[in-house]
Amino acid sequence: MSEVTAEKVKELRERTGVGMGKCKEALTHAAGNMEAAIDFLRKSGMASAVKKEGRETKEGLIGCAESQTAVCLVEVNAETDFVTHNDRFKQFLQDICFEAAETHPASLESFLEQKYRKDPTLTIDQYRALVVQSLGEHLKIKRLLLIPKDKSHSIGHYSHMQGKIVTLVELKGGSGHEMIARELAMHVAAEAPEYLKPEEVPADIKAREEDIARGQVVGKPAAIIDKIVEGKIRAFYDQSCLECQKFLKDNSVTVTGFLAQESKRLGASLHIAQFIRWKVGE
Secondary structure (H helix, E strand, C coil): CCCCCHHHHHHHHHHHCCCHHHHHHHHHHCCCCHHHHHHHHHHCCCCCCCCCCCCCCCEEEEEEEECCCEEEEEEEEECCHHHHCCHHHHHHHHHHHHHHHHHCCCCHHHHHHCEECCEEEEEHHHHHHHHHHHHCCCEEEEEEEEEECCCCEEEEEEEEHHHCEEEEEEEECCCCCHHHHHHHHHHHHHHCCCECCHHHCCHHHHHHHHHHHHHCCCCCCHHHHHHHHHHHHHHHHHHHEHHHCEECCEEEEEHHHHHHHHHHHHCCCCEEEEEEEEECCC
């Protein structure tokens, strides 16, 4: 049994919007297990679908840079939010984003060891250490993602909350559609989908949703239960799958519907190859 701490109760409240007392009760019932407590609240009807995100645990910013051959995302963590507003911190983030986009490192580890092209006497990690000395606060390059460009694809990216959330959408179906991809990236920032399409939802996640749905309709005839569960699973897909979500700028259509409209207008066949949503501290 895991201890039910005040921190856990607070996190459960932040993730579900349920009152502190009920959160503590759910955690006690679930022997301190966070996911089991969430299921308990959902089955009892006190919480609806819950995103994976909990509270932010670290300060920092996410940068995005684009070269002729790639788009790169980098997250840099700091000890305080105050430092992330410092121009020196922002310049460091921008520098390493462009460096990675241009040099295509194989991994974060290899990137830290490679020479910094603006000053080859330093590695990237040594450059980071100099910035640490300048700011008087520890900095960590937490993660790096490189997306090579494809001539038959279009990539759009969007920075929200001054770099606290950064999203990217890659479209297949031709180049030159970066603005459409960026509109979809803005949608991803706001709606936080977890999967691209229903077929990509893992079997254990779908089974969990079905179990929760059945727990909400106990006592009804089997045929009715099956229809209700089917409807709740569709609603889960509509909330968690990007292609099924109502498009942010026009909720009369889904994201798939929006892409169909744009494909017809352009005489192209546009489809989402992938989407990425990074939030500081994940």
